[in-house]
Amino acid sequence: MQSKSVEGRIAIFSALLLTASIYISGFSLLVSALSIIISLVFCPRIIRSIILLSPMLIFFVFSSYILGGIKHSLNMSVAMLAILSSGLLVSSVPVTEFSLSLKYFGFPESWAFRIGLAIRMFEVFKEDVRRCFEASKLECRGVHIYLRALKSFSAVIVLRSVALAESLYCKGYSGKLPGELRKPNFKDFLLLLFSAIVLITSLHPKI
Amino acid sequence: MIEIEATYTYPTGIKLRFEFRAREGEKVFISGRTGCGKSTLLRILNGLIPDLYGGKLEGKVRVFGRAGNNRDVFLVTQHPEEQIVCERVIEEVAFSLVQRGWEWKDARNYAEEVLASFGVENLAKRRTSELSDGEKQAVIVCSALATNCLCLAFDEPFSHLHPKLAKKIVKKILKDNRTVILSEHRIELSEGFKIFEIEPCPDTAKLEVESGEYGKTLITAKNANVYRGKKLILKGINFKIKEGESLALTGVNGSGKTTLLRALAGLERSRGIEIRGKVRMAFQYPGYTLNSNIVRNEVSMDMLRKFKLDRLSDRHPHSLSGGEKRILSALKAFGGKIVLLDEPTAGLDKNLRQTLISKFVHLARIEKKALVIATHDEDVADMCDRRLELENHAE
Numbered sequence: 001m002q003s004k005s006v007e008g009r010i011a012i013f014s015a016l017l018l019t020a021s022i023y024i025s026g027f028s029l030l031v032s033a034l035s036i037i038i039s040l041v042f043c044p045r046i047i048r049s050i051i052l053l054s055p056m057l058i059f060f061v062f063s064s065y066i067l068g069g070i071k072h073s074l075n076m077s078v079a080m081l082a083i084l085s086s087g088l089l090v091s092s093v094p095v096t097e098f099s100l101s102l103k104y105f106g107f108p109e110s111w112a113f114r115i116g117l118a119i120r121m122f123e124v125f126k127e128d129v130r131r132c133f134e135a136s137k138l139e140c141r142g143v144h145i146y147l148r149a150l151k152s153f154s155a156v157i158v159l160r161s162v163a164l165a166e167s168l169y170c171k172g173y174s175g176k177l178p179g180e181l182r183k184p185n186f187k188d189f190l191l192l193l194f195s196a197i198v199l200i201t202s203l204h205p206k207i
Numbered sequence: 208m209i210e211i212e213a214t215y216t217y218p219t220g221i222k223l224r225f226e227f228r229a230r231e232g233e234k235v236f237i238s239g240r241t242g243c244g245k246s247t248l249l250r251i252l253n254g255l256i257p258d259l260y261g262g263k264l265e266g267k268v269r270v271f272g273r274a275g276n277n278r279d280v281f282l283v284t285q286h287p288e289e290q291i292v293c294e295r296v297i298e299e300v301a302f303s304l305v306q307r308g309w310e311w312k313d314a315r316n317y318a319e320e321v322l323a324s325f326g327v328e329n330l331a332k333r334r335t336s337e338l339s340d341g342e343k344q345a346v347i348v349c350s351a352l353a354t355n356c357l358c359l360a361f362d363e364p365f366s367h368l369h370p371k372l373a374k375k376i377v378k379k380i381l382k383d384n385r386t387v388i389l390s391e392h393r394i395e396l397s398e399g400f401k402i403f404e405i406e407p408c409p410d411t412a413k414l415e416v417e418s419g420e421y422g423k424t425l426i427t428a429k430n431a432n433v434y435r436g437k438k439l440i441l442k443g444i445n446f447k448i449k450e451g452e453s454l455a456l457t458g459v460n461g462s463g464k465t466t467l468l469r470a471l472a473g474l475e476r477s478r479g480i481e482i483r484g485k486v487r488m489a490f491q492y493p494g495y496t497l498n499s500n501i502v503r504n505e506v507s508m509d510m511l512r513k514f515k516l517d518r519l520s521d522r523h524p525h526s527l528s529g530g531e532k533r534i535l536s537a538l539k540a541f542g543g544k545i546v547l548l549d550e551p552t553a554g555l556d557k558n559l560r561q562t563l564i565s566k567f568v569h570l571a572r573i574e575k576k577a578l579v580i581a582t583h584d585e586d587v588a589d590m591c592d593r594r595l596e597l598e599n600h601a602e
Contacts, residue, residue: 151498
């Protein structure tokens, strides 16, 4: 069920290696490009997230062009895209596996669960925001849609939080994480290997 | 043995007295009018009151020899999406076992057994966010059955389910050897239970709906198709609704009642539907439509008086009970020419349900509005001018 995504621990570690490589190389075009290629090859579905983040990237391209010209803009934009795609490797990991990986890397179990729960609640809140906007659209026009939706959502989010607290209490929550980590497969190890190679490359003085 | 002889003072100052007893293994059905304190009683049993809700609890509360607590009593509440905390079904069902100290492997194996005994083992690997309402409810019931609690308490967990599906789940719950306490408005689900009535529902007369001519057509669906995203959900729907007319949409869970309402509101894609007039909709979760700081800013005082809710006019909408919020959200929808109500009577007692719907139908008639109600409730459907069974149109 989870084999389509990168294994949690490998995803976190590889993301750290790739991000570190980009910084160590001083935002080198080669290292950034390699990081992007690796992220996309091992987790093609991050393309969707990159498309969603494209307005931010476009803004970044313009602002870096204004500050330093074309070459600077190109270098910084590719580096930004590389950092984003490396980070998105982690976002492809199922929430439970991500929490278990955090626990594996030494995070306290209850904190790992809370972080996972917060990420999972995004899905619920996303749906709530959509519904609040729909309800507002039926009632008003223009900027009032946003204001009214925001008002409804701020109340809904508080009620949801209380309900969540109630639910955790009912289930006897004691800070333990359910689930178990799966073993990394060959593809996962390959990702780790390539990430390590990129890090070593970034250490080269001529890069 | 469960024994309660206590008085609870809500943080708002209202006092309620409870006297309740249940033996080990007994199946108790709690009934009573909306707002009589059924949920409060269950929250006292599992310690949510006073631990989380505050207020003052005085008197004797003994649950299997201890005070109200969450180790002995597992409480299932009304909205399943608010209870689910895990990403996958198997994790959700095993969650409370892991919290009680079980090893993951043992908890997982036991959760699989429970899911299989419930006939929903195929859900084990599914993501909880992708489940339908009925499936979510089944998962929550399975997570309750999987715990080693001595008592399972259910607080109107089936109010959004079709009666047939609710009955099927209740039958499975009855097979459990532990103490089961079910709070519900639908008395037809009480078969096999000992009935405990907190406060009888007051007799409220149904309002006689004024007869009269319908006005011009406000909604026309001619061989209409309704889509959710790109998926065709309903096809070949035909109906017309005129000013002053009311229509009930019926069908099992997942038959497309809410989707059709959303299509009428322009929130889902459709073909062959024509709307003439301002549309307002009351969603199943009333919080989405309530956005004022005070009840009288949501709905006019005149409207509140008509529905005997003027005593709540100075309250914050979100401080109202679930049933009151639902009614307020429905009244707000009457601001439009076309009024769409999604399960407006879920979680309300039978008499209140009847009074409310007869008032809605009456209001639509005299104010020349088109009223469309999606409901599981046969009584509610019977009170509307016409009904549309959606099972025949579902794709």
